[in-house]
Amino acid sequence: MSTEGRSAEPASATSALESAGFVRLVARADGDGLAASGLLATALDERGTPFQVTVCRTVADRTERVRTPTNEGDVTVVVGTADAAADPDDLVRLAATDRPATLEAVDLVREIGATPEPVLALAGVVAGGSEPGAGESEWLLEIARERGLLEQRPGVAVPTADPIDGVAHSTRLRAPWSGDLDAAREALSDAFDGDHDGLDADDRRAIGSLVALDAVGADGASDAAAETVGRAVRPYATPDAPFETIGGFADVLEALARTDPGTGTALAMGHDVCDAALDGWRAHGRRAHAALADASTGRYDGLFVVGIDDGPVEAVARIAAATRSPEPAVLAVGAGEAAIATRDAASLGATVEGVARELAAPQQEADAATGDDSGIDVAYDVGHRRGYLRYDPDVDDSTIIAAVRNLL
Template sequence: MSTEGRSAEPVSATSALESAGFVRIVARADGDALAASGLLASALAERETPFQVTVGRTVAERSERARAPTNDGDVTVVVGTADAVADGEHVLELEATDRPAALDAVDLVRELGATPDPVLALAGFVASGGDPGAGESEWLLETARERDLLERRPGVAVPTADPIDGLAYSTRLRAPWSGDPDAAREALSDADVGDPDALDADDHRAIGSLVALDVVGADEATDAAAETIGRALRPDATPEAPFATLGGFADVLEALARTDPGTGTALVLGHDVREPALEAWREYGRRAHAALESASTGRYDGLFVVGIDDGPVEAVARVAAAARSPEPTVLAVGNGEAAIATREPGSLGATVEGVARELAGTATGPDPEADDNSETGTGVEYDVGHRRGYLRYDPDVDESTIIAAVRDLL
């Protein structure tokens, strides 16, 4: 199984896309890859090159689509890890797991002579776990501010102008009232939140202070919660974007990539789908926080396990890693699927792929010589992203088997 991706070479990718008659973009199911797809699609639209964007939930799904027959002159771009599908200049892979896909897409877009949308690129970068302005994203942040597309203000990073609505469903923080707008409203009553459009800097500052106290003061909060809320405070407002802040935009991208990729694709292509996007985001956040509230937990050396009956496992793993886990890595186990999230740098590719192989061996007997590394023939599939992983398998597999496999390979 391949554990590290490689970015498409800009020159060869540029040449292939410049001469393409039609481009299929097959994206990984996360906010970073979704943003990258939108950036690339916009550049193709500017060149009047026809294109199609789809989202593949697992490596197997993306690989299958990339292998599908195409017409002469067509090019497929896979944003995310895929099996060996390259066919000369007909399949390009933006698959690095150690660098945000949005940054790879920005480089490619510029090679095509187009100007990338800095807000969408930064939203993808934030969705990957980056801080806006850090590292290679610094020039994007400066560009967005010079163009008055971003404006730093007090408060918390949420997608809606109404802070109660935004905070209740946000998966970028965890407080005692998360997932419950009525409880959030009561908890923030001292901030006297009235008309959301009339909030001034002092109002946002008061809201930020109350939220920070609730997040770090929660009974189950860990030291990581302070760092998490620190990153969500003093957000970049996005007056020209569909959502109120950059961090809120990233949160919506994450939700849509996993639960409503059609709406997510329409969003990054510039269509007006704000309301359905927010509805999908609210449901995603509500389910994630409800699942975490009723979850069982277990602590091992270096690993925190969260068992849930229902809910988005990747959101649960990410929120737990950010605010509830005393260990750097979290495994969220649901019904026939699991997710791994970590606060530490580096790829989880080797771990996720190894677990997928062990699960396949549990079902049919070990096959260490197998070449197919995304679909083992037993229904075990996986995906790898920036500091995260996802597994889909037979629901009859016992939770203890998953835990043992992850512990062995961390």
């Protein structure tokens, strides 16, 4: 196992793509990975280079895909980490875990002489856990502004024209009515009469204020909730993009990466799949908030544990870290899978890989004793400020918690 992949040097990556007869894009299954692969796919399409995009949930899935034989002249670009043993000459890695993969893709797209689409790039940056315009993405924000592709306005960062629909299903914040459209409409009725076509700046400001008050004042809200809401209000609106705001676009990409990567890939490539994308996003938000509402919790030094019976563990971990956890890291544990999310910028690669090794060790010992070489049913993934684990459902939750605590 190896989560700390190394990215290709720009010159070699550029040369490989410029001479490729066919490119396989193998992407990590998160919003950042979808945006990165979409930027690269669009650039390849503009150059007339045939390509194929595959979204893979774990390092093992990507490694297997990378190891699949290719034809002469083919190049594989892997967005996310893959096993270091799988390192053929025709492999380009976008594998950094200390910055969004989208920024690596932007660099590569520019190196091959194409222009990255700034709104998609900024959505990928947000999905990767960074702020639009912060650090390396500042120039993307400036370009989008100069082209009139976005403007900052009052309100909340949601993908839909109907702000109540947006906040009810958003996984970028949590309030007492999250996941329940009717409850959200009732709670915010003083600020919104249902006519989203007639919304002005004062209406949007009133909605943003009520959402902020409900989110920060909710039972169980952590100190981090105020900062989270602060990032969600006064969004960057995107009048010509498929969704209303940069943050909303990012939320949709995050949802589709786990629930419907085919639609997510089409969306990132600019195809008109908005209705299907929003349907998937709404379902994902409802499941995440319902799971968090019914979750059990436990607090340890530096770690907040959320146990759920059913639901998207990665979204639950991310929401809890942003709005509920008194600790900087959250472990969401479900049936046979778990996710780690952190508010810190430190990479989780070593932690997640180490937990995977600990979970696999007993099975490895048993297989060695019996001569069974059928393999270890433990898989993992790591991205910017997040990690994912898939394992035997018979493994006790306490085993996962202990392993994470030991290595975090």
